[in-house]
Amino acid sequence: MTIHVLLNQKGGVGKSTVAVNLAAVTADVLNQDDDPDATSPVAAVSVDPQGSAIWWADRLDNLPFHVVQAHDDLNGLRQLGQLPGIRHVYVDTPGWIDLNAADDTSDPLGRGPAADALRTVLEVADHVIVPMETEPLSFDPTARTIRKILEPRGIPYTVVINNWDPRDGKLDLEETKDFVRANKWPLAKTVIRHYKLHARASADGLVVTEYPANRVALQAREDFYRLALELRIDGGR
Numbered sequence: 001m002t003i004h005v006l007l008n009q010k011g012g013v014g015k016s017t018v019a020v021n022l023a024a025v026t027a028d029v030l031n032q033d034d035d036p037d038a039t040s041p042v043a044a045v046s047v048d049p050q051g052s053a054i055w056w057a058d059r060l061d062n063l064p065f066h067v068v069q070a071h072d073d074l075n076g077l078r079q080l081g082q083l084p085g086i087r088h089v090y091v092d093t094p095g096w097i098d099l100n101a102a103d104d105t106s107d108p109l110g111r112g113p114a115a116d117a118l119r120t121v122l123e124v125a126d127h128v129i130v131p132m133e134t135e136p137l138s139f140d141p142t143a144r145t146i147r148k149i150l151e152p153r154g155i156p157y158t159v160v161i162n163n164w165d166p167r168d169g170k171l172d173l174e175e176t177k178d179f180v181r182a183n184k185w186p187l188a189k190t191v192i193r194h195y196k197l198h199a200r201a202s203a204d205g206l207v208v209t210e211y212p213a214n215r216v217a218l219q220a221r222e223d224f225y226r227l228a229l230e231l232r233i234d235g236g237r
């Protein structure tokens with residue numbers, strides 16, 4: 001069983017999109033579709049008290065993986081690694097983490113129920129995926145997330161560039177990669193490209209495995225399969 005956590009202090013960088021769609025492609029590979037009694041070995045968990053409602057609310061019962069809303073269930077989060085029959089858990093975290101900027105000696109996650117939920121999730125996390133965008137506004141929050149939350153805890157992580165639009169050219173992409181490399185952070189080779197389809201799908205509650213089989217949709221979907229393969233999603237302990 002592997003617990004993958006999506007984390008970035010910056011809002012809107014694709015934490016929910018990546019969590020849900022990695023869950024979808026993993027379920028696509030691991031679900032026993034020919035056995036009507038089999039349940040999915042994949043779960044998406046949200047510890048975001050707000051965001052996830054929009055995404056998943058209407059589809060809780062018919063997504064190809066389990067969905068758990070657990071922002072106020074610390075005991076449940078502590079036992080995330082023991083969910084029966086589950087092999088992969090993708091945890092979506094809140095849109096905005098208020099890092100305690102001034103004081104480097106105390107826990108920068110601060111106090112309160114959201115901070116407690118996040119701390120608990122990070123205690124059980126096997127791997128953290130840090131999505132970021134190819135824009136300078138995304139650089140500082142990403143650096144803070146890694147330096148203040150992940151490195152002090154020794155949690156393995158991978159930075160994933162999301163929402164890059166090939167029509168914008170490669171300059172921003174290369175600058176972003178250079179920034180990540182200059183910091184010596186592990187960077188996924190897979191870049192999740194910007195497709196309008198993803199934004200539309202999130203509004204409709206669709207996951208990439210449910211996209212129509214046209215060329216653009218297949219390209220949009222491919223990025224998530226590639227990322228899952230690159231992260232050796234089925235190589236967990």
Ligand SMILES: Nc1ncnc2c1ncn2[C@@H]1O[C@H](COP(=O)(O)OP(=O)(O)OP(=O)(O)O)[C@@H](O)[C@H]1O
Nearest residue numbers: 011012013014015016017095163194195198199202
């Ligand atoms: N690769 C992409 N292509 C197109 N749209 C995208 C892509 N990734 C994310 N989006 C869109 O950007 C918006 C923000 O994405 P998402 O909600 O996943 O980010 P988040 O980090 O979970 O945000 P929050 O911090 O608010 O929880 C959504 O409307 C989503 O559909």
Ligand SMILES: [Mg+2]
Nearest residue numbers: 015016051095
């Ligand atoms: Mg979100």
